[in-house]
Amino acid sequence: MPDYYSSYGVVLAVVAAGAILVAVAFTAAKLIAPHRPLPAKLTTYECGIDPVGEGWSQSQIRYYVFGFLFVIFDVEAVFLFPWARVFESLGWAAVVEMGIFIAILATGLLYAWRKGVVRWA
Amino acid sequence: MDWLDWLLLVARIVLVFFGLLISVLLYIWFERKVIADLQTRKGPMRAGPRGILVTLADGIKLFFKEGIVPTNADRRVYLLAPVLAMFPGFLAFSTIPFGTGTTLFGRKIPFQLVDLDIGILWVLAMTSIAVYGVVLAGWASGSNYPLLGAVRSTAQMISYEVAMGLSLVAVLMYSGHLSFSEIVAAQDRVWNVVPMFPAFVVYLICGIAETNRPPFDLAEAETELVAGFHTEYSGITFAMFFLGEYVSTVTVAAIGVTLFLGGWRGPAPDFLPALWPFLWFLLKVTLVIYLFVLIRGTLPRVRYDRLMAFGWKVLIPFGLVWVLITGAIVVLPAELELDRGTVLTWAAIALGATLLLSFLPIGRSQRREEVPR
Numbered sequence: 001m002p003d004y005y006s007s008y009g010v011v012l013a014v015v016a017a018g019a020i021l022v023a024v025a026f027t028a029a030k031l032i033a034p035h036r037p038l039p040a041k042l043t044t045y046e047c048g049i050d051p052v053g054e055g056w057s058q059s060q061i062r063y064y065v066f067g068f069l070f071v072i073f074d075v076e077a078v079f080l081f082p083w084a085r086v087f088e089s090l091g092w093a094a095v096v097e098m099g100i101f102i103a104i105l106a107t108g109l110l111y112a113w114r115k116g117v118v119r120w121a
Numbered sequence: 122m123d124w125l126d127w128l129l130l131v132a133r134i135v136l137v138f139f140g141l142l143i144s145v146l147l148y149i150w151f152e153r154k155v156i157a158d159l160q161t162r163k164g165p166m167r168a169g170p171r172g173i174l175v176t177l178a179d180g181i182k183l184f185f186k187e188g189i190v191p192t193n194a195d196r197r198v199y200l201l202a203p204v205l206a207m208f209p210g211f212l213a214f215s216t217i218p219f220g221t222g223t224t225l226f227g228r229k230i231p232f233q234l235v236d237l238d239i240g241i242l243w244v245l246a247m248t249s250i251a252v253y254g255v256v257l258a259g260w261a262s263g264s265n266y267p268l269l270g271a272v273r274s275t276a277q278m279i280s281y282e283v284a285m286g287l288s289l290v291a292v293l294m295y296s297g298h299l300s301f302s303e304i305v306a307a308q309d310r311v312w313n314v315v316p317m318f319p320a321f322v323v324y325l326i327c328g329i330a331e332t333n334r335p336p337f338d339l340a341e342a343e344t345e346l347v348a349g350f351h352t353e354y355s356g357i358t359f360a361m362f363f364l365g366e367y368v369s370t371v372t373v374a375a376i377g378v379t380l381f382l383g384g385w386r387g388p389a390p391d392f393l394p395a396l397w398p399f400l401w402f403l404l405k406v407t408l409v410i411y412l413f414v415l416i417r418g419t420l421p422r423v424r425y426d427r428l429m430a431f432g433w434k435v436l437i438p439f440g441l442v443w444v445l446i447t448g449a450i451v452v453l454p455a456e457l458e459l460d461r462g463t464v465l466t467w468a469a470i471a472l473g474a475t476l477l478l479s480f481l482p483i484g485r486s487q488r489r490e491e492v493p494r
Contacts, residue, residue, distance in 0.1 A: 010235040014215045017134045022204050029357035034187050042192045044264040057265050063276045070279040077286040084294040095448035102441050118433040
C-alpha cells in the first residue's frame, strides 16, 4: 500500500514541477515583455475590420449531438477496461457476453447513422 | 526515503522535463527541415549550424512579445487555458518507461518517472484534459474564430478519443496488463504491432487527430479560421499552446512505441547496458515522429464532414469489431488447444472479410451525400 501512495506522490511532484515551469514562464514574460495596452490593440481580432457581434456566436446543434454520442461510447469504454483486464480467466462466455453488450451499443450507433446524425448536411 | 532519494527523485523529474523541452526544440527543427526537403527548399539555416537553434530563437522571441488579453475575453479562463493545454503531455509522459534503468549511489534508478498500475487509463484521462485547454481557450477569447475553431476541434477530439480508447483496449486485452512496464515486458518475443497491426494503424490515425496535427488540423484551418482556438493568443500564452501541442505529439509517439513497437527493446551489446535501451527508445520515437512529419508533408487537410464520417463510420465500428476479434484471439487458443499463430491467421481472414463488408455500403452512401451545405 505505501508503494501505491508513493507512486501518486511522484505524479503530484510532476504536477508541482509543471506548475513551477508555468510560474517561471509567466513571471519571466511579465518582467521582460512590454505592456502597452491600447483600446485598438485589445479589440477582438477579425482580420483588421471592426468586429461584428459580441463574439459568442451560435454554433450548430450538430456538435452537441456528437457530445452525446461521445458520452455513450466513452461510458462503454469504461465498462470495457475492467472486462479486458480479467476476461482471459473467464473464458469464452465472457467474450460472447461482451459481444452482446457491444452489439446493443452498435445498434445505437447504427440508429444514429440511419437518422443521419453522423452525416454533415 | 532519506535526502538522497528525494534528491534523485527531483533530479529525475527535472531531467525528464528538460528532455521533453529539448526534444520539442529538436522536433520542430526536424519537422521544418524534413518539410523543406519535401518542397525542395533548405528550411531554417541561420540560427546555429544548419539552423538547429531556430526553435530556441523563436521561443526566446516569444518571451519578449507583449501578451494581449482582449477586453472581450474572460481573463482568468483565458490565462488558464494554455496551462491546461500544456500540462497533459508532460503528465502522460511521466508513466512511460524509456529505458531499463541503472544503479547510482547504490540505488536502483528506473528510467521511468512513475510506474502507475493504471498506465493506459492514465494516458486516456490526460488526453481528455487536453480537450479542456482547447475548448476553454476558444470560449474565453470572446471572439468568433476561436469559438468556431474550439467547437470544431472539441467534436473532432472527442470523436477520435473513442476510437483511440478502443485501440488501447485491444492492446490491454492482448497483453493483459494496464501498466506500461508490464506491457513492455510482455513484448519480449513478438512486438504487439505484429498481432495488433490494425489497432496500431487506428492508434496512429487517432493520435494525429488528437494532437490536431495535419491532415487533421481543422481546429486551425488557416484559410477559414485564421488560427482557430489560439487566434487571440500572443506572447508566452501562445508559446504554451505551441509547446503543449508538440509535447503531446512526442508523448503520443512515445506511447505508440511503448504499446506497439516493444518500447525500449532492441538488440544490445554488453558494453554500457543502461544506454542501449534508451537509444533504441529514442530511435523508435524519432521514426514514428518522422512518419507524422511525412504524413503532414504529403496529405492535404481533410474536409470536416469527411473527418467526422471517417471517425464514426469507419474507425469506431472497426474498433468495436477488432475488440471482439482480439477477444477471440486470446480465448480461442485455450478453448481449441491451438497456438495463437493459427488463430491469428484465421483472424486475419475474418478481418479481411469485415473490411470488405464495411467498405461497400459506405462507398455508396457517400456518393449520395457528396455536397456539404
